[in-house]
Amino acid sequence: xSQETIxxxxxxxxxxxxxxxxxxxxxxxxxxxxxxxxxxxxxxxYLGSLGLLFVNGFWRxxxxxxxxxxxxxxxxxxxxxxxxxxxxxxxxxxxxxxxxAITDVLLAFPLAYYAARIxxxxxxxxxxxxxxxxxxxxxxxxxxxxxxxxxxxxxxxxLSRALGxxxxxxxxxxxxxxxxxxxxxxxxxxxxxxxxxxxIPESYLEASSDLGGRSWMTFRRVVWPMAIPGVVAGSIFAFxxxxxxxxxxxxLGNTKLIGNVIYDNVGVANNLPLAAAxxxxxxxxxxxxxxxxxxLGAFEAL
Amino acid sequence: MRYRGGAIAIRLxxxxxxxxxxxxLAVVFLYAFNGSVAQGWPPKDFxxxxxxxAWSDPTMREALANSVKIGLAASFVAVVLGSLAAFAMHxxxxxxxxxVSFALVLPIALPGIVTGMALRSAMSTTGxxxxxxxxxxxxxxxxxxxxxxxxxxxxxxxxxxxxEASMDxxxxxxxxxxxxxxxxxxxxxxxxxxxxxxxxxxxxxxxxFLSGAETTLPKWIFNAIRLPHNxxxxxxVALIVILLSVIPVYLAQRLANQGEVDRTPxxx
Numbered sequence: 001x002s003q004e005t006i007x008x009x010x011x012x013x014x015x016x017x018x019x020x021x022x023x024x025x026x027x028x029x030x031x032x033x034x035x036x037x038x039x040x041x042x043x044x045x046y047l048g049s050l051g052l053l054f055v056n057g058f059w060r061x062x063x064x065x066x067x068x069x070x071x072x073x074x075x076x077x078x079x080x081x082x083x084x085x086x087x088x089x090x091x092x093x094x095x096x097x098x099x100x101a102i103t104d105v106l107l108a109f110p111l112a113y114y115a116a117r118i119x120x121x122x123x124x125x126x127x128x129x130x131x132x133x134x135x136x137x138x139x140x141x142x143x144x145x146x147x148x149x150x151x152x153x154x155x156x157x158x159l160s161r162a163l164g165x166x167x168x169x170x171x172x173x174x175x176x177x178x179x180x181x182x183x184x185x186x187x188x189x190x191x192x193x194x195x196x197x198x199x200i201p202e203s204y205l206e207a208s209s210d211l212g213g214r215s216w217m218t219f220r221r222v223v224w225p226m227a228i229p230g231v232v233a234g235s236i237f238a239f240x241x242x243x244x245x246x247x248x249x250x251x252l253g254n255t256k257l258i259g260n261v262i263y264d265n266v267g268v269a270n271n272l273p274l275a276a277a278x279x280x281x282x283x284x285x286x287x288x289x290x291x292x293x294x295x296l297g298a299f300e301a302l
Numbered sequence: 303m304r305y306r307g308g309a310i311a312i313r314l315x316x317x318x319x320x321x322x323x324x325x326x327l328a329v330v331f332l333y334a335f336n337g338s339v340a341q342g343w344p345p346k347d348f349x350x351x352x353x354x355x356a357w358s359d360p361t362m363r364e365a366l367a368n369s370v371k372i373g374l375a376a377s378f379v380a381v382v383l384g385s386l387a388a389f390a391m392h393x394x395x396x397x398x399x400x401x402v403s404f405a406l407v408l409p410i411a412l413p414g415i416v417t418g419m420a421l422r423s424a425m426s427t428t429g430x431x432x433x434x435x436x437x438x439x440x441x442x443x444x445x446x447x448x449x450x451x452x453x454x455x456x457x458x459x460x461x462x463x464x465x466e467a468s469m470d471x472x473x474x475x476x477x478x479x480x481x482x483x484x485x486x487x488x489x490x491x492x493x494x495x496x497x498x499x500x501x502x503x504x505x506x507x508x509x510x511f512l513s514g515a516e517t518t519l520p521k522w523i524f525n526a527i528r529l530p531h532n533x534x535x536x537x538x539v540a541l542i543v544i545l546l547s548v549i550p551v552y553l554a555q556r557l558a559n560q561g562e563v564d565r566t567p568x569x570x
């Protein structure tokens with residue numbers, strides 16, 4: 001449904017004018033021109049690559065020549081399914097990603113709510129900058145900051161001792177990874193939640209309180225339903241970013257996630273087909289997640 | 303005034319979350335000046351020698367140059383593709399529209415390792431040699447959606463009536479685009495480009511799969527922090543990267559605010 005009126009019928013000529021007029025009456029040509037190039041890039045380069053990833057998962061590496069042979073088969077998936085190690089890694093990764101997504105929503109909500117509904121415009125702008133700024137600072141070094149903070153004589157141990165607790169010794173554990181991931185992806189969750197909360201018309205909240213809704217009732221019946229798309233969008237970021245990471249386990253902690261197994265198979269073990277097959281596991285996991293999110297209408301808020 | 307008690311609780315929680323966001327950055331800041339290579343808490347003595355050491359390292363300079371090149375090229379591609387897609391998706395309703403928006407989100411919605419593995423499989427299958435351009439292609443692919451999101455959000459907020467007014471007053475499609483649509487989305491374009499650059503500048507997950515011997519700044523830092531004696535230098539480099547980013551983010555925010563003020567109050 002194009003919104004513009006029919007060509008103005010002016011007698012002025014000129015190439016741009018004629019082209020504009022042509023495009024005005026031929027919206028399909030205009031659609032093809034605007035959407036064609038991005039679609040070609042995403043379609044050929046990205047979806048094509050995903051297709052080749054899928055295909056690679058069915059090939060195997062010749063043991064003698066260590067080159068990829070195009071023998072089709074399910075051997076990689078069989079290995080992944082029957083081996084207890086791979087199953088443990090998958091469950092561990094999905095569990096950690098879920099924990100991180102929930103933690104981030106809990107942390108992001110009050111800040112986003114404060115920025116969107118309570119803060120004065122200047123404070124709001126300052127908070128948004130404060131949230132966006134860490135996105136710009138190197139993700140590696142932020143991860144590394146957690147190595148220093150969780151190390152035996154680091155900040156967290158010092159703090160806990162100063163408060164009279166024993167040393168926590170969380171360095172190299174999954175607790176450290178959970179904290180670090182929650183920290184790393186928090187801005188990605190705050191921003192969509194903020195966007196969703198900002199969109200709630202003030203009149204809805206007034207209507208709710210006029211009709212006798214207390215704070216909690218207004219929150220549960222008005223704010224939360226309208227925030228869900230943002231919350232889901234944000235949790236997709238946190239979940240997916242955790243699921244796809246292999247850097248943090250290398251610098252912090254010594255537990256392997258799906259990403260580490262894939263990365264090792266591309267590099268050290270030189271088994272691209274097995275890596276490709278294992279890379280399809282997070283695709284399946286996130287596919288389910290995205291399907292559910294789309295049914296909740298989350299993509300309008302991304 | 304509706305939720306006084308709640309407002310105080312939310313204020314406190316917000317302060318806590320902001321502290322959580324900034325304490326690790328402060329730690330990086332502090333350790334960049336740490337006099338000793340061992341990183342105990344608290345740092346005992348302070349020095350600025352890591353900065354001069356970092357700057358005199360030719361591998362660091364090369365990595366920095368590569369990262370800037372890749373970031374600029376990737377965000378340029380992302381701005382072109384992302385804004386074209388946003389115009390099309392905003393203006394037209396067509397068969398498969400939902401699928402297209404889904405495909406655009408996919409490179410960033412799918413875990414980074416999947417995107418990296420997919421592009422790696424494609425390059426290994428088609429026999430492409432790695433270079434900074436293979437890295438750039440990967441980065442551009444997941445940066446498109448960032449620009450797309452920014453532009454389409456702005457298009458949705460911009461009142462359609464100003465476009466209609468322009469056409470009614472006799473402007474053709476190009477003039478309307480040039481003098482009405484473009485000015486109203488320009489800040490969103492800049493914000494999208496800045497975000498795309500930031501995403502590319504910091505990326506390592508996909509980069510590792512798409513590079514051979516080429517280093518980028520994140521790859522350089524990654525190697526440096528795994529060698530304990532290089533960690534202080536890495537902290538110094540990181541601090542510079544953090545400081546350099548303050549200016550563009552500040553500018554982007556100011557640009558976005560101007561857009562807010564100019565916005566017609568009748569937007570939905």
